[in-house]
Amino acid sequence: MQFNLHPTSPLSLAILVAILGGTHTSAVAVPAWNCKQYAGQWDCSAATTAATLANFRQPLGATFIPLKDEPIQPLPTKPLLVSKATRNNKSSRLRKRITRKKVTTQTQPIAPPTNTTSNTQSQIDFKKMDWYPYTSDNNHGVCKGRYISPVISANTDPESNSVDLSTVFISADQSATELGQSSVLKGNVDIRQGNRSLNSPLVRLNQETGALSLEGGVIYRQTGMLITADSAQGNINNDETTMHNAQYVIHDKDLRGDAQTIVRKTKNVLDIKNGSLTFCPPGTDDWKISASNINLDIESGFGRADNAKLVIMGTPVLYLPYFYFPIDDRRHSGFLYPSLKISDDVSKISIPYYFNIAPNIDDTLTATFNSNKSLLVENEVRYLDKNSSNRLSTSLNVVDSADKRNRWVLGANHSGEYGRFNTAINYTKVSDNDYFSDFGTNLDVDDGDNSHLNQTAKISFQADNWNSSILIQKYQTIDSSQTKPYQRLPEIRLTGTAPDPWDNISFNYRTVFTRFDRDQTGLSDSQKVNGDRLIINPSVNIEINRTWGYLKPSFKLWHSSYSLNDQDSSIGSHQSTTLPILEVDSGLYFDRDFEFQSKAYTQTLEPRLYALYVPYQDQSTLPDFDTSELTFTYNSLFRDNRFSGDDRFGDAKQLSLGLTSRVISDEGREIVSASIGHAIYFDDRKVRVDANAEPIDNDTSDFASSIIWRPNSRVRALFDATFDAKTLQNSELTLDLKYEEDPNHVIGIRHRFTRDTRKQTTLSYLWPISNNWSSLGLLQYDWLTRKPLDAASGLEYASCCWKTRIVARSQNSGTNRENSIALQFVLKGLGGIGKSITSELSDKIKGYQKREYYNANN
Known part of the structure; x- marks a missing residue:
């Protein structure tokens, strides 16, 4: 079980240990690849020849590129002529494995040249390191290409159908035995063992000592890794191998580097002499770490760099005589x-x-x-x-x-x-x-x-x-x-549903015992009350559903019992109340089909009638431990209690009417849902939280409305408002708008209004300026005080291998304003320096957390 809050981007150079030696005990699964042409055609042919290119017709500017989320099919290879042998009798084994017939193998994905000027010589050279530029900047983020690890056709044992790791397969244009015990392989020498391959134009082997020399250029591959070098030396009798003037790539980590010498001394230790590493794409050395010696201990999962320098834009900015870092996904x-x-x-x-x-x-x-x-x-x-x-x-x-x-x-x-x-x-x-x-x-x-x-x-x-x-x-x-809130010491709750004797009838119960206590320092006599409360709330519910509507009557009982202490002398220590609650909820469904702009839709009309009866019972002597009056909204019309908590249950003789209409696309997506409702009261509401408050005597409620609008996948609008029944003056309003083209293009507006007490607007945005530059902003404004409560503005720059962000912020801090500047600098693969705004602004800037997650994983 692993933690994820402290991720490290590993420098997974550890897999270099497979260079020219060592037998793995398990096969490596190789992913398949597809090659897709922008023009819509497909091609996954074998090795490109002059004939195939002559017969291939493509439109101007079309280029084959791999798509990120599509599997890629293996490229075919011709079989190598081999014979099995054990590790004994090395000289005879070598003679058996050498074929004088040239064998063509495909080790790189095919990417036919384009007729555009973007196909420069530098891009062709990059392909030697398995880097393939995209044909356009569209939908590829800040990186202009990606590494592609070609398929290495694994040699399999026909009996077990598993990867054959015991046999070395060799092919070459020519082979000869020189004086003594030296064998020479020339011309496209290809050596394979399992999922590993080694290519060089010239290989010399001393069969007596086992010394191996590769000259004229060396290419080593295994799944997910490439090393190229001018030359290499090793010995087939031990694990030590040395490669000179080498470059390496680890595809899935986007990691590359170079070295004057790469030395593999033992099975689990690798030395890179006068080398470097970076996560920047080829040709863009915006930053790198250079060191006189980089030691990688595969078994421990750590790397050590001696005399290391962090080089940014060609300038050394940090010197570390000793640098210890992880080389895999393990936490350290x-x-x-x-x-x-x-x-x-x-x-x-x-x-x-x-x-x-x-x-x-x-x-x-x-x-x-x-x-x-x-x-x-x-x-x-x-x-x-x-x-x-x-x-x-x-x-x-x-x-x-x-x-x-x-x-x-x-x-x-x-x-x-x-x-x-x-x-x-x-x-x-x-x-x-x-x-x-x-x-x-x-x-x-x-x-x-x-x-x-x-x-x-x-x-x-x-x-x-x-x-x-x-x-x-x-x-x-x-x-x-x-005022200090009440403490619950303890609260014991039991809720459940009795086994239903009938399908449409249910018996539910809720029982809650709570002991309330708080520090009485500085409290008035009426506030000092502490004590125990027991709530018993059984109910019987009937539910009848039809395709054209529903009927849901229910009967509930609400009982509260108190055992008080430290209460006002005018209030008894034992209080209790029992109330019956009768409610009937009903609704009808109507729908019609229509077309708009040649698209089919369904519109529904859903009238709703809700009746509630709760008799009045004096609750003025009951304490107020956890109760407040709820804000009136559309949903309040169909709620059995206008109070939160369990110290008050509102008396009610009311009839609520609601009407909802929805528009649904033929794919089943709800485009808009609009509701409006109104309640008629047949008696004053006498129960109040404050015993001295006057009864509520209006005959009708405010008009309550709620609208949810989603015209497409990019826009969402929520609107909740209440209006005075007589003047139609707005009493309460919440407006929430969000535009999200994708996780990097987000605009949010939120406006909240409560008559005479609150009028605030919050605007936030995340928006790219160019492919590399983007902006973010926040403004929270109070219209009553005519002052901003919080304001922030930020600018970000992101390349394929580093990112920086600066955010200026001004916010209220009590009676004063606090101004601050946060700077963050991130090196891809090594983490960041500076303060992230995630914890401070992410809750206010719509879509911020989603964008950070999206960009970190794409």
């Missing part, structure tokens, strides 16, 4: 990339160190240096097993020249599943109320956006027809101006 301990934030108040730099303790346990220790001469140390431990996910977060301000207090954070998170049992913990505690405003945090904890830090533990059990849970919930209030 080491420094992660730092983040930097510059603001008006405090600038800070954070340096994290990652501990890979075990495959399912890790730890991240972060030191944050602030410009006010303070040092903050944060630590996060994560643990996974087959049943649970766990995280422990701690923080301590260890050095502060201006404040000698011990200031800290403690956070714990857990979620578990043990058969039918589920467990959860969400706990955050800080040393003082000002901690987050003074320091912020890099930890994944509740940071008190709502002024109350959650401290919750829960265990639940799920049976076939019922479930139960026990909840303990406390809060730490970090805003002294806020």
Whole structure:
């Protein structure tokens, strides 16, 4: 089980160990390839010859390229003449395996030349490193091409039908035995073993010593990897091989490099002398790491570079006498990339160190240096097993020249599943109320956006027809101006459905016992009440469905019982209320087919009638532990209680009417759904949260409307509004618009209005300026104060191997505004330097998280 929060892009040079030696114990599956022509034709022919090109007709400018998401078929090869042998009797084995007949093999995917000027000599040279430029910039992102690993036809054992790793297959134009024990192979020498191949125009072998020399150019291949060199030496009696003036490519990692010498000393250790590595495409060395020696330990999964330099745009910018880095997908301990934030108040730099303790346990220790001469140390431990996910977060301000207090954070998170049992913990505690405003945090904890830090533990059990849970919930209030919420110590819940004797009748029940308690410091007498509450809520539901409509009557019972303490002297310690609730929900379905702009659609008309009766019962002496009046929306017309929580149940004698119309395409996609409704009240609503509040005496509700519009896959609009029944004046409105052409082209607008109290608009966008440049922005504006609440603007540049982003932000921070600049610089494959905006702006900029995920995986 592995973590994904600290990914590393491996420098997978480890597979170079297969050069000219060693027998693998398992076969490697080779993916198939397809070759597709933009003109719509297909061709996956064998080796290109003058005859095939002469007979091939293609339109001007057409070029074969591989499409990223399509499989590619193997290119055919002619069989090599071989004979099997064991590793004993090497000289006789060699003579048997040499054929004097030239054999043509195909080792590169075919890409016929174009008639366009883009087919330059440099692009042809790039193909020697398996890099194939795209024919256009459309739909290929910032990379202008991609690596293509050609199929290496594996030699198989006819008896087991598995890859044959015990036999070496050799073909050449000529072979000869010189004086002594030296054999010479000349002309298109092709050596294969399993999924590996080696090509050179000249190979010399000393049959007595086993010394092997390749001259005039060497090409080594195995699945997903290519090495070219001027020459190579090795010995068939051991694993040591040396290649000179070499270049290498690892296709699936987009990794390439060069080396003066590549030496394979043992089976699991590889030395690169005076070499480099980069994730940039050929011809674009925007950055690379150069070192006098790069040592790769395949077994441990680590690489070490001595005298390493980070070279950017041809200029060395960082020297590291010793550089330790991973070479595969395994997680490793080491420094992660730092983040930097510059603001008006405090600038800070954070340096994290990652501990890979075990495959399912890790730890991240972060030191944050602030410009006010303070040092903050944060630590996060994560643990996974087959049943649970766990995280422990701690923080301590260890050095502060201006404040000698011990200031800290403690956070714990857990979620578990043990058969039918589920467990959860969400706990955050800080040393003082000002901690987050003074320091912020890099930890994944509740940071008190709502002024109350959650401290919750829960265990639940799920049976076939019922479930139960026990909840303990406390809060730490970090805003002294806020009233402290009630704590649940504990809450025990039991809900379920009795076995149905009839298909259309169900019996449901809900029982909740809660003990409420809170700190009474600073509270008035009426607010000091604590105590226990028991809620019993059984119901009988009948559901009759037909193709033309439905009828759903139900009868419910709501019973609440309290045992109070510390209450006002005018209120008894024991209170209870029992109410019957009768509701009938009904609706009809009508539809018609029509055409618009030669497209077929279906329109529905769905009238709905809802009747609710709840008798009045005085609830003014009941405490208010968790109840508030819900905001009125279209869905409120068909809800049995106008209050949240369980301390109040609203009296009602009402009839609600609703009308919904939908337009559905012939593919079944809902284009638009529009609803409008209205309620008629036959009595005043006397039950209020505040016992001193006047009854609600209006005879009708506001008009409530809801519209969802999706004209195509790019546009989505949500509209919810209520209007005064007499004046038709807007009371409440929420408008949410989103345009998403693709994950990189997103515009979002959100407007919220509540009469006399709120009028705010949020605009955000993600939009490319060119193929490499893109922009992002956010503006949250309050129309009542005529001031922006939050504003941000950013510019990004991305190439095929690096990316940079700068974001300027100005936001309200209490009575002041906080201005900051965040800079991020990312080297493909090595991570980034600078502060990401993901955690700070992603919730406000529509589509930001989706875009980051899309670009990271495409």
